[in-house]
Amino acid sequence: MPKVLIAGGGLAGLAAAAALGRDGWEVDLFEARPFLGGRATSYAVPSGGDEIAETIDNCQHVLLRCCINLLDFYQRLGVRDRIKFYREFFFIEPGGRISVLRRGKLPAPLHFTESFLGMHFLSFADKVGIGKALLALRRERNRRKDLDRISMLDWLLQKRQTPHAIDRFWRQVLVSAVNEDLDRMAAIHGFQVFWLGFLASADGYEMGVPNVPLGDLYTAEAWRRLGNVRMHFRAPVERIDGTGFMVGGEHLTADRYICALPFERMESVGLPAPKLEHSPITGIHLWFDREITTLPHATLLDRTMQWMFNKDGGRYLQLVVSASRDLTPLSRKEIIDIAVGDLRLYFPRVREAKLVKAHVVKEQRATFAAAPETEVLRPGAVTPFPNLFIAGDWTRTNWPATMEGAVRSGYIAAEALAKSSNQSPRYLLQDRR
Numbered sequence: 001m002p003k004v005l006i007a008g009g010g011l012a013g014l015a016a017a018a019a020l021g022r023d024g025w026e027v028d029l030f031e032a033r034p035f036l037g038g039r040a041t042s043y044a045v046p047s048g049g050d051e052i053a054e055t056i057d058n059c060q061h062v063l064l065r066c067c068i069n070l071l072d073f074y075q076r077l078g079v080r081d082r083i084k085f086y087r088e089f090f091f092i093e094p095g096g097r098i099s100v101l102r103r104g105k106l107p108a109p110l111h112f113t114e115s116f117l118g119m120h121f122l123s124f125a126d127k128v129g130i131g132k133a134l135l136a137l138r139r140e141r142n143r144r145k146d147l148d149r150i151s152m153l154d155w156l157l158q159k160r161q162t163p164h165a166i167d168r169f170w171r172q173v174l175v176s177a178v179n180e181d182l183d184r185m186a187a188i189h190g191f192q193v194f195w196l197g198f199l200a201s202a203d204g205y206e207m208g209v210p211n212v213p214l215g216d217l218y219t220a221e222a223w224r225r226l227g228n229v230r231m232h233f234r235a236p237v238e239r240i241d242g243t244g245f246m247v248g249g250e251h252l253t254a255d256r257y258i259c260a261l262p263f264e265r266m267e268s269v270g271l272p273a274p275k276l277e278h279s280p281i282t283g284i285h286l287w288f289d290r291e292i293t294t295l296p297h298a299t300l301l302d303r304t305m306q307w308m309f310n311k312d313g314g315r316y317l318q319l320v321v322s323a324s325r326d327l328t329p330l331s332r333k334e335i336i337d338i339a340v341g342d343l344r345l346y347f348p349r350v351r352e353a354k355l356v357k358a359h360v361v362k363e364q365r366a367t368f369a370a371a372p373e374t375e376v377l378r379p380g381a382v383t384p385f386p387n388l389f390i391a392g393d394w395t396r397t398n399w400p401a402t403m404e405g406a407v408r409s410g411y412i413a414a415e416a417l418a419k420s421s422n423q424s425p426r427y428l429l430q431d432r433r
Contacts, residue, residue, distance in 0.1 A: 001026045001228070002421060003254040005245050007237040007269070010038020011073070011403055012391040013260030014218060015410025018076045019427040020417070021229040028254070029229065030247055032236035035215055038262075039366060040403055042213035045285075045359050057214045058361050059283035060309045060318050066196040066204035067404035068429045069411060077222040083208040090298040091172070093121050094345040098298075109138065109199040121301055126165040133159040138199055141191045148375040152190035153182040172299050176306055178400045179279050179322045179367045186372045189400040200432040209297070209309065237261070240269045242385030256417050260391040260410065264365065274377040276394055281366035282324040284339040285359040287316050292349050305342040317343070324362075332360045367401035368394045381413040386420060389413040398431075 002025055006013045009031030021027045035041055040061045044053040063070050065085065074080040089101040099119040103111040117127060136159055141147075147155075152174060156166055170190075171182055177193045178185050197205050210217060223229050232247075237259075239246035244253040259271060266273035284305070291314035298308045300319075304327075307320040319339050321327060327335055336358045343350045368374070378396040381389045391413035392406065399405035411427035418425050 002256070003028070004256045004258060004417065005252060005254045006030070006258045006260060007240060007245060008038070008260035008262075008392075009033070009036040009231065009233075010260060010262075010392075011040055011070075011406035012038075012393060012395075012410040012413070013258065015069075015073050015407040016258050016260060016391055016414045016417075017229050017410075018073060018226060019411055019414040019425075021226040022076065023418070023423075023425055025228060027229040028232060028252075030232045030235040030237050030245065032234065034233045036218040036231065037214055038406075039363060040214050040406075041218075042215040054285075054287075054359075055213045055215075056285050056359060056361075057210075057283075057318070059281050059363055059366070060307070060320050061210070061214060061403055063208045063403055064197045064204060065206040065208065066201070066431070067208075067402070068431070069407045070404045071208075072429055073407045073410075074217065076226070077217065078225055079217045079222055082210055082212050082217060084211045085206045085208045086296060087206055089205075089207070090295050091119065091121055091168075091301060092295075092298045092346045093301050094303065096346055096348065097121070098295075103202050103205070108202045108204075109134070111202040112198070121168055123162075123164065126162050126169070129159070129161050130165050130169055133161055134194065134199065137191055137194055141195055147188040147191055148186050149372050150187050151183050151372055152185045152187045155187040155190070156182065168301055172301065172306065176299075176320070176322045177402075178370050179281055180370045180400075181323045184279075184323075184369060184371050186370055186374065188375065189370045192399065196431055204432075207297070237269055240271055240388070242388050255387070256420065257385075257388045258391055258413050258417065259388065260413070262365065263368065263392060263394045271383070271390070274379060274394070276374060276377060277369040277371070278365045279322075279367050279369040280324050280328060281363045282321045282327045282335065283361040283363070284319040284321075284335060285311075285316070285361070286319065286336075286339060286343075287356045287358070288350070289315070289354040289356050290349065290352075291315055292317060292343070292347050292353060298346070300342065300346055303342040303345065304338050308343075308346075319343075328362065328364065332358075335360050370400045381409070381416040389417050389420075 006029040017027045042057045091099045102115045104114040178189045237245050293314050305319045309318045380396045391409040393401040395409045397405045397408040
């Protein structure tokens with residue numbers, strides 16, 4: 001049985017392990033931390049006194065129905081049924097007025113027509129402009145050759161989008177999806193999100209939210225289904241080259257190797273790193289003494305907080321701010337005060353509720369910054385060493401830095417590895433074109 005060593009227990013490394021393990025490879029995966037999932041994981045927050053520690057996700061991770069490789073990965077682990085899908089997006093304005101985006105009876109790409117026309121927070125002129133821009137996006141996505149060199153904001157201004165439409169529609173959707181501001185985001189990524197999520201199919205937009213803590217998706221029970229995969233925790237890989245891994249001062253060898261570490265770790269293990277930058281995400285966890293809302297989730301318009309997720313009975317809410325550079329210098333208290341202040345504008349019950357506890361998670365290195373002219377910096381899976389391959393959401397996947405992008409990279413690396421052994425499996429599922 002051929003053997004492969006994998007460095008990194010994030011989604012990229014896990015996807016490669018799941019694919020190769022099922023196809024007869026003996027897999028040893030090394031993770032520096034005591035848990036799996038990388039940035040898409042959960043952990044216990046210590047509580048004081050007699051309180052039970054809360055298990056929280058480091059940040060709310062969601063997927064869309066168009067994330068077909070991520071769903072395939074969950075299927076391999078037998079946990080796909082732990083993802084709950086929602087067919088409605090709730091947009092809330094300050095004051096509490098709600099607009100709902102849902103598919104109707106018309107086929108794609110017209111399936112949102114009825115609900116889109118009824119969205120209160122956009123003017124008629126905004127809607128006409130957005131409709132024209134979506135038609136242009138559909139027309140230009142395979143024709144324009146400069147989409148990786150211009151920003152999404154540049155493209156929107158070319159299409160004469162109103163400031164209102166940009167702030168309340170395009171920014172609300174894209175900043176959260178790509179984790180970058182519109183003026184810093186390569187247009188190619190904005191096109192990807194809207195084509196696959198909103199235009200290519202009638203159900204691609206449906207939002208999946210794990211109904212268990214993220215860490216529960218990668219349990220030992222799930223990996224036992226694959227048989228040939230062994231996990232090694234608290235085992236940071238110190239050096240990588242074509243001759244093997246250095247782990248704990250010991251040189252380990254195998255037939256093939258995959259490095260699935262973050263790009264900022266590459267140079268420390270002896271491999272070249274692309275000159276990419278990071279974009280942060282901030283998650284704010286709030287526990288109230290009463291139910292605040294019955295909505296499962298909502299996008300919050302016109303304020304700092306961007307998304308709300310109802311984690312437990314309307315009393316425990318998680319708020320998310322993507323591309324959260326403005327929050328980086330702020331203290332925990334300042335961020336909590338902003339979050340609660342924003343919530344009061346959308347949910348009147350917050351005004352009478354007591355905040356029982358709160359927790360702030362700043363992911364300063366959440367994703368690579370999907371800026372113009374960075375696509376050329378993203379490497380493929382093959383390296384100068386014929387037996388060493390790389391994976392990570394920062395590699396060349398044709399997706400931005402998402403969970404889907406991470407899984408795609410793991411599958412791409414696994415395919416390249418198998419090809420080097422004269423095998424030709426197909427792990428990567430192709431997007432709609």
